[in-house]
Amino acid sequence: MDKEELKQKIMEVMTKKASGGGKSKIYLKDLQREIPGANPRDIKNAANELVREGKLEYFSTGSTVMYGVPGVGMGLEAGTEKPE
Numbered sequence: 280m281d282k283e284e285l286k287q288k289i290m291e292v293m294t295k296k297a298s299g300g301g302k303s304k305i306y307l308k309d310l311q312r313e314i315p316g317a318n319p320r321d322i323k324n325a326a327n328e329l330v331r332e333g334k335l336e337y338f339s340t341g342s343t344v345m346y347g348v349p350g351v352g353m354g355l356e357a358g359t360e361k362p363e
Contacts, residue, residue, distance in 0.1 A: 335347065
């Protein structure tokens, strides 16, 4: 799987989780579980590139970092819901 296919798969997983009423933020380990055929390091690199492109965002709980779709779920600023 090349990088662009991997990035597309990550976005599919993220939007499916967020739109299904489930989690809006996902741990890297959850992404790795959802894309079993890919190398974990490649998943992390692709997810970080999506953050740089603005398609994903980091969400820190203080002890760990999660990935989320911008504008969905709790925001980074003071843990409040972002307006739609």
